[in-house]
Structure formats: C-alpha cells, structure tokens
Amino acid sequence: MLSERAAMELGEEQRDHWRRVYSRNPHMYGAEPSAVARHAAGVFAGRGARSVVELGAGHGRDALWLAEQGLEVAATDFSATGLEQLRAAADERGLSGSVHPLLHDAREPLPFADASLDGAMAHMLLCMALSTERIRALVGEVRRALRPGGAFVYSVRHTGDAHYGQGVSHGDDIYEHGGFAVHFFDRALVDALADGWDLQEVHAFEEGELPRRLWRVTQVKR
Known part of the structure; x- marks a missing residue:
C-alpha cells in the first residue's frame, strides 16, 4: 500500500508534470469531446440533470462540450495552467456563464454542498497518482x-492495460511510465467503489495508439 507521505510527494511531482505538459501542449487533447463525455451527456439527459461537475477537467474539452449541451458545469482540476486555458476557451466560445473552472486537488474534500449536483464525470482522473484510500474518499465525496x-x-485504465506492471512501481498498483503515474484498477476496486450505489454498467473500451485499455463505469446514487 502506498504510504500517505509517498502519495503526497508523488502527487506534487505529478502536479508539476501536468503544469509542464499543459504549458508545452495547450491543446494536447484537441477540442473534440471524449467518448466518455458523450456517454455521460446521454446519461445526464436521461436523468434530467442540469448541474454537473467534471473532475479533472484539464484544458476543458469535455466541460465545454457538456456546457454546449445545455448543462451548468463546474470544472475542477489541480492544474492552474489547464484551467487558464479552459477559461480562455469558454470566453471565446461564449460559455463563461455556464462553465465554472475551480482549482481543486482531488485529495481534498469537494467544494460543493451536500446533494447539490445532478451528475458527475471523471475521465481518467481516478486512475491518476491517487492511493486507494484517496480514491475511496473522493468517490465518497462525489x-x-x-x-x-x-x-x-x-x-479508468485497468490491469489488462499494456502499461500495467511496466515502468517505475510506486506500490498500490501505481506505475509511472513516460512521466505519467497511473493507478491501474482491478475489478474488485470498481466493485468496492460502487458499494452503496446502483452500479449500472462497467464497459470495456480502448483509446489511443497503444491502445490504452479502460473501463467506463456508470453508477447512480441511491
């Protein structure tokens, strides 16, 4: 298990890493929404959602697209650089009234009141450099x-991914490859995070050139 001190140190290293990445590549993920965001929009629409949060929004391609679907979107990230790019893009696209960037570290409690949001999405945030304990706490906050x-x-990327077990091991199924630290999920962790929820779907898919192997999970608060 990753110690709390080691997790904090790794988290700070990753914050600096993402700052450099976004500074060098301000549009590294492009402007098109991810497949996960498209799926989430359908789920949110089917449940009549109006106010949602995207956790780990980065430079905002998904948050901006969700806002264009008529949603009020809080967009959190621990990279001030990414959020500056998101804010500029929202202004340019006339979405500053419906996209709300929030600087937030996923290791801290969410800055939202109890039962104040209709939906939440997180594309690849939970499999960043977070200990299992922190992941559980974050899902509890959601x-x-x-x-x-x-x-x-x-x-999340899962243990069937080609990079699982490769690169620098930080313990707790976290491996660093090419500067990116990833917490790879097994199915037991997905099921544990769904305790107290209605687990609707665990959908396997692939993304990117490697390709990365992921699960898309949909769960509903009871």
Whole structure:
C-alpha cells in the first residue's frame, strides 16, 4: 500500500508534470469531446440533470462540450495552467456563464454542498497518482455532493492495460511510465467503489495508439 507521505510527494511531482505538459501542449487533447463525455451527456439527459461537475477537467474539452449541451458545469482540476486555458476557451466560445473552472486537488474534500449536483464525470482522473484510500474518499465525496438519483460516470485504465506492471512501481498498483503515474484498477476496486450505489454498467473500451485499455463505469446514487 502506498504510504500517505509517498502519495503526497508523488502527487506534487505529478502536479508539476501536468503544469509542464499543459504549458508545452495547450491543446494536447484537441477540442473534440471524449467518448466518455458523450456517454455521460446521454446519461445526464436521461436523468434530467442540469448541474454537473467534471473532475479533472484539464484544458476543458469535455466541460465545454457538456456546457454546449445545455448543462451548468463546474470544472475542477489541480492544474492552474489547464484551467487558464479552459477559461480562455469558454470566453471565446461564449460559455463563461455556464462553465465554472475551480482549482481543486482531488485529495481534498469537494467544494460543493451536500446533494447539490445532478451528475458527475471523471475521465481518467481516478486512475491518476491517487492511493486507494484517496480514491475511496473522493468517490465518497462525489456521493455526498450528488442528489439521490444522480449519476457518476468515470473511466479508468485497468490491469489488462499494456502499461500495467511496466515502468517505475510506486506500490498500490501505481506505475509511472513516460512521466505519467497511473493507478491501474482491478475489478474488485470498481466493485468496492460502487458499494452503496446502483452500479449500472462497467464497459470495456480502448483509446489511443497503444491502445490504452479502460473501463467506463456508470453508477447512480441511491
């Protein structure tokens, strides 16, 4: 298990890493929404959601697209550089009134009142350099902030991925490859995070050139 001190140190290293990445590549993920965001939008629409949060929004391609679908979107990230790019893009696209960038470290409690949100999504955030304990705490925070019936859609790289077990091991199924630290999920962790929720779907898919192997998880607060 990753110690708390080691997790904090790794988290700070990753914050600096992402700052450099976004500074060098301000549009590294492009402007098109991810497949996960498209799925989440359908889930949110089906449940009548109006206010949602994207956790780990980066430079905002998904948050901006969700806002264009008529949603009020809080967009959190621990990279001030990424959020500056998101804010500029929202202004340019006339979305500054419906996209709200928030500087936030996923290791801290979410800055939302209890039962104040209709939905949440996180594309690849939960599989960043977070200990299992921190992941559990974050999902608990999402559950707290969602209204009953609110959906949480997230995606994570799993232990069937080609990079699992490769590169620098930090323990707790976290491996660093090419400067990116990833917490690879097994199915037991997905099921544990769904305790107290209605687990709707665990969908396997691939993304990118490697390709990365992921699960897209949809669960609903009871």
